[in-house]
Amino acid sequence: MDMVTKLKPGIPCGTCGVLRRYLLNFSAAENKADKIATAHNMDDEAENVMMNLFQNDFEKMIRLGPMSGITQYGGFVPRIKPFMFISEKETMLFSMINGINALHTPCPYSGFGFRGVISRKIKELESEIPGSKRNMLDIMMELKKAHAGAYAENAGTRLVNCAVCGAPASGEICEACNLKMQIKRLKST
Numbered sequence: 041m042d043m044v045t046k047l048k049p050g051i052p053c054g055t056c057g058v059l060r061r062y063l064l065n066f067s068a069a070e071n072k073a074d075k076i077a078t079a080h081n082m083d084d085e086a087e088n089v090m091m092n093l094f095q096n097d098f099e100k101m102i103r104l105g106p107m108s109g110i111t112q113y114g115g116f117v118p119r120i121k122p123f124m125f126i127s128e129k130e131t132m133l134f135s136m137i138n139g140i141n142a143l144h145t146p147c148p149y150s151g152f153g154f155r156g157v158i159s160r161k162i163k164e165l166e167s168e169i170p171g172s173k174r175n176m177l178d179i180m181m182e183l184k185k186a187h188a189g190a191y192a193e194n195a196g197t198r199l200v201n202c203a204v205c206g207a208p209a210s211g212e213i214c215e216a217c218n219l220k221m222q223i224k225r226l227k228s229t
């Protein structure tokens with residue numbers, strides 16, 4: 041990401057997300073895993089809910105939740121979030137007390153951009169109105185339940201296999217391969 045920020049101006053979260061999902065999916069396929077469990081916690085998911093709220097992206101909001109990802113297409117491994125209802129502080133304390141070697145330092149770029157603003161606002165809200173984070177998740181889950189089926193998991197997205205790497209893609213070349221080519225081009229100039 042340090043290299044990417046030097047080559048591509050702006051916040052690298054989008055690039056990181058694309059490459060991270062690509063690597064997770066690749067590794068899951070290599071290990072024949074049928075699920076990818078990520079360590080997204082209550083704080084992360086509350087951020088997602090609020091970001092979608094302020095971006096007026098209802099469809100994206102109701103795709104959140106403890107299980108996500110397109111499941112009907114071979115090559116995509118569904119993601120599950122077992123820590124979704126546990127706060128960041130609790131997961132951190134649990135791992136420290138139990139000697140689990142987890143990374144506790146936030147991403148150096150996490151304070152920037154839209155997510156950074158939302159993250160700070162949620163922390164303020166939670167200290168003034170305790171329970172805010174959990175309530176945001178609960179309302180998202182209610183909306184999700186109420187609109188189940190209204191938005192099929194991959195409605196409107198026709199998937200094909202990427203011409204370069206073979207991973208599921210919505211175009212001829214997947215986002216990750218496109219990015220890798222862009223970075224390669226920038227590096228050579």
Ligand SMILES: [Zn+2]
Nearest residue numbers: 202205214217
């Ligand atoms: Zn590809």
